[in-house]
Amino acid sequence: MLPSILLLFPLLVAATSGFHVLERRDSAPAGFTRIGSPQEDQVLSLRLALTQGNITGLHDTVYAISTPGNSRYGNYLTREEVTEFVAPSSETLSSVNSWLASNNLTASPITTARDWLLVNMTVSQANALLVADFSTFQSDATNETVIRTLSYSVPAILKSSIEWVHPTISFPQAKSSRPPSSLKRPTTAASAQPPASSVSADCRMNSSWTPVCLQELYGIPSTPAKPTTDLFGVSGFDNDFANLRDLQTFLEIYRPDMNPNTTFGLITLDGGLNNQLPGGAGLTGNPDTQYAVGLTNGVPVTFISTGTLPDDLLVEMLDQANYLVSLENPPRTILNTETPQLESLLSSPQIAISMCNAYAQLAARGVSYIVQTNIWGAGSVPIPDCKSFDASFPATCPFVTAVGATEFNNDEPEEVASQFSGGGFSDLFKRPKYQDSAVSGYLKATDNTDSSAFNVSGRAIPDVAAIAAISWIFDGGVVDFLEATEYSATIFASIVALLNNERIAAGKPGLGFLNPLIYSNGDAFNDMKTGSNPGCNTPGFNSTVGWDPVTGFGSPSYPRLQDVCSKL
Structure with a gap:
């Protein structure tokens, strides 16, 4: 004793x-x-x-300036005004x-x-x-x-x-593994071929989605973006670097219409680096920057490398958010595809609450912050004996936009929900008002899932979805295939960066915190009505008409989103 x-x-x-x-x-x-x-x-x-000092007041302000139709819409705060709140x-x-x-x-x-x-x-x-x-x-x-x-x-x-x-009672959480992929074996860059002219058919058959395929799938413009000073920030954590030579090879193969010397900027904090040595690039920073540059075609992309803190990934992410809030002109679009953390394994909920409040500050500054959900379906964990669905943070924070995954099955003509698309309901954050109608409608219309396995009143994810399968260049010119929700987030964030760029070039404010706009314009997305995300020995959630916890409102239609944004 x-x-x-x-x-x-x-x-x-x-x-x-x-x-x-x-x-x-x-x-x-x-x-x-x-x-x-x-x-x-x-x-x-x-x-x-x-x-x-007044975090509730900050939250109220964020919803006011981010909701279309509100008289304060688009009137984002300065860093000094945010400081007054917090x-x-x-x-x-x-x-x-x-x-x-x-x-x-x-x-x-x-x-x-x-x-x-x-x-x-x-x-x-x-x-x-x-x-x-x-x-x-x-x-x-x-x-x-x-x-x-x-x-x-x-x-x-x-x-x-x-x-x-x-750090006191909070212990580090291991990174999740990506789901196995056997859809394509690596080939050398020299043998890789640009997409054929029949893009749609080729993309559906080949399973991996190059920039040209994505342009046709989602209606993304191929012409250069108008020059602005706005930035598209791509996050890098835990020594996951982005390689400039690999980007050049990627552009030569997949965007031959672009200048292959197009590059990205670099911001470092907490001792962050961007190692350009062979083998230094990672599974996040490298493909994220390649698709960010390749899809936005002229929007200035900046890689934000945050140094590795001892066993403290969440604090690295918090430091990045606080740094961005402090900038006079932060990037209008931020992508963070770092491995999500399971809510149930967060030793202290306080760190998630503090981080979410930091994301609210970014929303107040007019930043569109985009993250992935997870890669293990409704359960969010590859554990056969899990007892309940486990949502992932930071996707569950109400002030970020969470992206799930879609796919094409064999030669089927329609995009469907991916079975590994993470989705569900938060146990930490209550459901925000902007998604009340959509989520309540889903819960009333479906009875396929045991509600005892999740918190029906929690913040629901994802908000939207996109194709998860991409081709990328790694380690000095090798072409590989990857499939995970983080690449869905990269694709969606690139579309948002283009929309923000168009608005800023026209003298309008950026889109800022996206979710109130998304939930009031669900018809601007391609609705996924087929598929599910099984987990915890259950069928998981079903994808259905309207919003669902597999693909949110679905994948983006650039022309429809462009039309919505032009009227704001």
Whole structure:
């Protein structure tokens, strides 16, 4: 019994000395084992999330400026105006800094709003400050170690000032595997051929969708975009790089009408790089930039490389969002196809809430932020004994646009839902009003799914969908085939970047946060009425008329979307 008593001791102290337990968990997540205690003088870099001043007011403003027909539509906020909403009160800042100073610690602000503070302290100081027991845990899968605690506390007087501290009880989540693909074997670039003239028939038969095929499928213009200063940002995390030489080869093969020397810009943060050495490119950054450049034809594309933080992918994503909010003129379209995180495996829901609030700030700035859902259907996990459907974050955040997957079956003439398209309902975020009518209609019209397996009142995903199968160039000129929802998101984001570019070239504001526009213009999409996304030993959800949790409203029709946008 002695070890159990020792583990409970910090909680007993917190309960008897004017401290409030901010977060706790009963044990480390499956796959992690406590192997001992770190050196007491080892330095930890802890982030304190302070209570934001008026986050509800920010959310209300986002919906107003993003909803067509509202008198404020398109009146996006400056970074200073966003700061006014999220900046902590002076009392909050004063009390938190005084508490730290009394423990001989100093905080550095991470954001201009000062709602995030960074404090470096030793393990010994952290244990004393937070009434915690920081220990070393090892991943059974990778043998990598992390320092975490199972609970931590703050003075009770500060419980309304500090929302959470990180990293504390949150453990890293392994990346999902992509579904196996045997549809095409790699070939050398020299033997690859441009698409034949009968594009539609060839694309349906070949299964992989090149830029020319996508132009015909979705009505995407092939002519160069009008020159503007607006940017299309493509995200890169965890040392997943984009190769310039591979882009040139891609354009030579698949867009011979474009200048093969067309390139992309680079933004780095948190020590990010863009390694151009052989083998340095990844399965995300490389195909994402190739299709972003190849589909938008003249829209300036920028690769945003965020450095790898120790076991902290979600904080990398949060840092990127906070950085973009701070820019005077952020890119109007941002693509993030990083592997989604399962909501049920998020050690702390607070990190998802904070990230979603950061995406709300981007929405307030007029940014269209686009992500993928997941690749394992309704269950979102390749686990045969899963008990309930598990939605993926950040797709479940109400302030991003989530993209599912479609496909063509053999030589069938119609696009249908892909069986691995992630979709479902959030357990963290309630359903936003903009999707009430569409989602309620689906739930009333279908009875194919056991509602006990998901939260019917949660934010529903996806919002839209697109083809998931692409051809790309990797490692010095090898042509390969890939299929996953992240490439669906890349295709849809490229279309949005073109629409934003057209509006800005015409002197209009960008589209900003897309979802209110999407849910009021469902007929601008190609409705998928066939297919399902089985998961957890169930048929999953069915694709049906109108919105559904497999393909959302369906795949984009550029001409119809262009017509909608021209009337805004």
